[in-house]
Amino acid sequence: MSTFVISLDFELFWGVADIAAIKDYGPNVDGEWEAVPAMLSLFRRYRVNATWATVGMLMCRDFEQWRALRPDIMPAYRNPALSAYRHADMARSHPRLFFGRPLVQRILETPGQELASHTYSHYLCNEEGAAPDQFAADMRLAAEVAGELGVRLQSLVLPRNQVHADYLDTLDKSGIEVFRGNSDHWLYRNGHAAPGGLAGRAVRLADAWLPLRCATSKAGAAAGRLVNVPASMFLRPWSRPLARIEPLRLRRLREAMTDAARSDGMFHLWWHPHNFGVNQAENMRVLEAVLQHYAMLRGEYGMASMTMREFAKSQVGMVEAHA
Template sequence: MRIVTTGRSSRERWPLMSGRFVISLDFELLWGVRDHADRRSYGANILGARTAIPRMLDLFAANDIRATWAIVGFLFCENKEELLDCVPEVMPAYTNARFSNYGYFDEIGRDERTDPYYFAPSLIDQIAQTPGQEIGTYTLSHFYCLEDGATAEAFEADLKGALRLASRRGITLGSIVFPRNQFAAAHLDICARLGISTYRGNPPGWAYQAAKGEEQTYSRRALRLVDAYSGVLGAHSFAPAGGSPANVPASRFLRPCAGRLARLHPLHIATIKRGMTATVRAGAGYHLWWHPHNFGGDVQGNMQGLSTLISHFVELRDGYGMASCSMGVAPCV
């Protein structure tokens, strides 16, 4: 639906300024959570994501929203035969075998119709056909760059596999999001060499720095949680940066409206709105991200929150010239 703003114009409250609003989505289905969840424990969220994605695309199209969809390469596969055919020569050898998605191939069905948890070519087609949507990569296998046993050689083989799968469908991948936000300088060097021009970095500060799973301590998670509902660490807006690939750092993870924290979701939405507003005042960028399956448990409630944020963006666009941007190839509007 197209968002229409009402009430007193923001132009009456602040002087005209500008800013950039970036959205990226980490599209992974079950590949992104299989190390700790399965169809039985999380399948409803995965199927809910398949309902939510077309609604997100409709909302984006109606309001001229640009976005980057970072997609796990395996989701491109039409069937299990193609999945098996795209396995790279060098696979990750994680110390914790649960991290390797290659270990779950035996449970995967024949194709998207029989196994909607692991295949998504029809959804990718919908994304590609929606104006303003950029398709980026979330690596081939949901590769964990910083976990013990991962190597730069295996990461390069994985990324090459993702590039090949996309190329078969006429898609050039120019942006990358790193699973679990894990990366180091060596991984960025490989991305640059393989033609990736932009990546999503992390917000500044100790709580958000890239780290392997066992280093994501309770203290870090707790501080991120408090920040999500209060903005105590600031708006996390960003200024354009150079480099190859260029960093388009995250500002805020759009947390799901779910569970015990659902009643606090309005506080979270208000925190994001304040960050977007502060970004306009600074003439900077604001980068919002989430996983489609985050919407899967309560599609209606989560779409309502997203619609509120898009409404706020439309107000900032109409009043101050804030522009909607993808991470990479699509121009801002």
């Protein structure tokens, strides 16, 4: 059976605080307060399940709770600006950009949605000074704050797709059973870091419009029973300079989804809600077109919509059935 998986990296400003200024990127994040409910409405309408990999810090009720929660072992990046704990002044001055528990509750109230982990502090595994014991302490806090909402985290998306085997090995005690891996293609194996720098990023951009590779994914095992549900494609935000070739991007997405449906494969689409925080009407039109195509594939090929957790469990069930 073919499967359509969606995962979203839900992080508010925690995900960009080290690389963006509020005056520049604040509108994108503020727009999530409208974009997230709009996406949930579309998922409900088209009966689409999705995994919301959420930074634990944004689940805090407010700045005071965030300030009180600290891990046993603090992040020790060589570049201290990478640590979310360095951004207290911004978080206190702009709480709407950093704390979004009401949005998390909207996700939990919507059928078919999975609340997953994006670590507690948007922890970056591949940065100099990062260490598995720091990561494990961070994940314990993620579980604690999710537990306040009655959620046991089972799926994980690593920030900036920095997948590192040493960190996956620490997850056996955290309850995490599933993670989003990177596409097994030279363009994407290293996550956020594109090979060849600007040239590699240019090729990645072209891949969103042209079929430079097969985007159908296959699940795999890593670190014991941990299931890898690798990404297929990133749903790029609508861009005014590229608006004239938007039909080409939609065709690329639809053809990749159709290839997965015809081959009983898995198509795993991902993005950040803040990507849709501006140009919301245009971005929602693109998303609805994608979901409409999924609905057609569901009717024609029986393609199923699953969260990361659901997909992983279906794979385990298939393996056990054939054992």
